[in-house]
Amino acid sequence: MSQRIPVPEEVGRFYDQFTVLRDDTSGENMHFGYWDNPDSDIPLSEAADRLTDVMTDRLRIGRNSRVLDVGCGVGGPALRIARRTGAQVTGISISREQIIRADALAASAGLTHLAEFRHADAMRLPFPPESFDAAIAVESVFHMPDRTQVLGEIRQALRPGGRLVLTDFVERAPIPAAKRPIVDRYVEHFMMTLAQVDDYPPMLRRAGLRLDEILDISEHTVRQTFSRVSQQIDRTRQSLESESEAELVEQFDHADMADIPEFGSVLVVAHRP
Numbered sequence: 200m201s202q203r204i205p206v207p208e209e210v211g212r213f214y215d216q217f218t219v220l221r222d223d224t225s226g227e228n229m230h231f232g233y234w235d236n237p238d239s240d241i242p243l244s245e246a247a248d249r250l251t252d253v254m255t256d257r258l259r260i261g262r263n264s265r266v267l268d269v270g271c272g273v274g275g276p277a278l279r280i281a282r283r284t285g286a287q288v289t290g291i292s293i294s295r296e297q298i299i300r301a302d303a304l305a306a307s308a309g310l311t312h313l314a315e316f317r318h319a320d321a322m323r324l325p326f327p328p329e330s331f332d333a334a335i336a337v338e339s340v341f342h343m344p345d346r347t348q349v350l351g352e353i354r355q356a357l358r359p360g361g362r363l364v365l366t367d368f369v370e371r372a373p374i375p376a377a378k379r380p381i382v383d384r385y386v387e388h389f390m391m392t393l394a395q396v397d398d399y400p401p402m403l404r405r406a407g408l409r410l411d412e413i414l415d416i417s418e419h420t421v422r423q424t425f426s427r428v429s430q431q432i433d434r435t436r437q438s439l440e441s442e443s444e445a446e447l448v449e450q451f452d453h454a455d456m457a458d459i460p461e462f463g464s465v466l467v468v469a470h471r472p
């Protein structure tokens with residue numbers, strides 16, 4: 200599969216545009232849901248919080264821990280982590296508009312003492328070595344030009360023993376030729392590359408991190424999220440006010456992705472030795 204390598208500035212502009220257009224209607228999370236029971240009918244917003252919690256529980260953090268959120272979106276996961284654990288969370292995003300929105304959300308939640316946000320590129324993290332006890336990256340590394348470099352940057356920012364928990368999209372098995380154009384279009388539209396599960400052990404090793412756990416969470420996340428997003432988009436289409444918003448929303452039909460079991464999601468846990 201030939202994949203176009205994402206350019207951080209372009210990814211930033213994509214999310215700027217998305218953030219400005221979708222103001223308060225898109226919620227505080229920009230990631231898949233996690234349904235404990237794949238047939239559960241809990242809504243996407245709740246399931247998205249559940250994914251944050253499933254990841255947070257693996258960070259082993261508490262009050263006063265310093266946590267880095269790599270690719271923080273508009274701050275939903277960081278604020279939830281701060282609220283649930285009392286940890287100090289620093290979120291970074293390549294989108295300036297997301298940082299403005301995240302700051303506003305932290306202020307309205309009364310959490311500015313626990314959560315702060317910065318515009319930064321994860322390929323060059325702007326923190327002194329060993330600044331954090333833990334790091335989380337929720338569905339962000341697939342937008343970055345070089346996963347191994349990002350993992351190395353995270354390693355530098357972690358103290359020895361500090362844990363990293365991330366989720367990433369993977370090609371679980373070769374995607375059948377008939378479905379490949381759908382996946383290619385999705386990956387290109389959202390400026391991603393797809394990893395393979397087997398890429399992770401050597402990438403982590405090269406970055407100086409030690410692997411603790413790789414979990415295929417596809418059955419809890421992928422199909423349900425695509426189906427619900429597609430239903431939401433159908434409803435949103437009926438209430439769209441601007442043509443540019445319609446363009447951004449309509450370029451992709453998420454329902455097509457719900458039927459591709461070879462497209463999956465993994466949760467990876469590692470630590471700095």
Ligand SMILES: C[S@@+](CC[C@H](N)C(=O)[O-])C[C@H]1O[C@@H](n2cnc3c(N)ncnc32)[C@H](O)[C@@H]1O
Pocket residue numbers: 207210211214227228229230269270271272273274275276291292293294297319320321322336337338339340342343344
């Ligand atoms: C799918 S969103 C996930 C946002 C957030 N983690 C969440 O779950 O709500 C991907 C995020 O990765 C960020 N991102 C992508 N490339 C980045 C880079 N090179 N440096 C920093 N952030 C980046 C985007 O700006 C966006 O915030």
